[in-house]
C-alpha cells in the first residue's frame with residue numbers, strides 16, 4: 001500500500017532520536033546502528049477518501065480494500081465533501097449485514113451511528129466532518145471476505161465496498 005508516510009515517520013523518529021539541543025551545530029551521525037522491525041512499533045495505514053456533495057454523489061474512493069489478516073492496521077478516512085450535511089464514517093462489518101448494522105446504528109448517534117454491541121461490526125471510525133481526517137487502528141480479522149459501509153443515516157445503501165483480508 002502507501003509506504004511513503006511510514007517512511008517519513010521512520011525518518012522523523014530517527015531525526016529525533018539522538019540529536020542534542022545544539023541543532024544545526026550537531027554534525028555527528030544520528031546513529032550507526034541499523035533499525036530493525038522489532039525496535040519500531042508501527043502499523044500500515046490505509047488511506048480512504050469519502051467524496052460527493054450530496055446523497056447521489058456520495059461514495060468512498062475505494063470499492064475494494066485488501067489488507068493482511070490478523071494484523072494491526074490504521075485507517076485514515078478523509079471527508080472531502082464541502083457540504084456540511086455530509087458527515088461520514090467507515091465501518092468494517094460482516095458480509096451482507098449492511099442494512100442491519102445501519103439500522104442498528106440509528107439510535108447511537110453519540111457513537112458515530114454504530115451500536116457498540118453489534119456483533120456484526122468488526123471496527124469503525126469516528127464520524128469525519130467535512131474537510132476532516134479521522135484515524136483509527138484495529139486488528140484485522142482472519143482471512144476472508146467482509147464489507148465496509150458508512151453508517152451515517154441513509155448512507156449505507158450507497159457508501160459501501162468489499163473488505164478482503166488474506
Ligand SMILES: [Cu+2]
Nearest residue numbers: 088150152155
Ligand atoms: Cu456517509
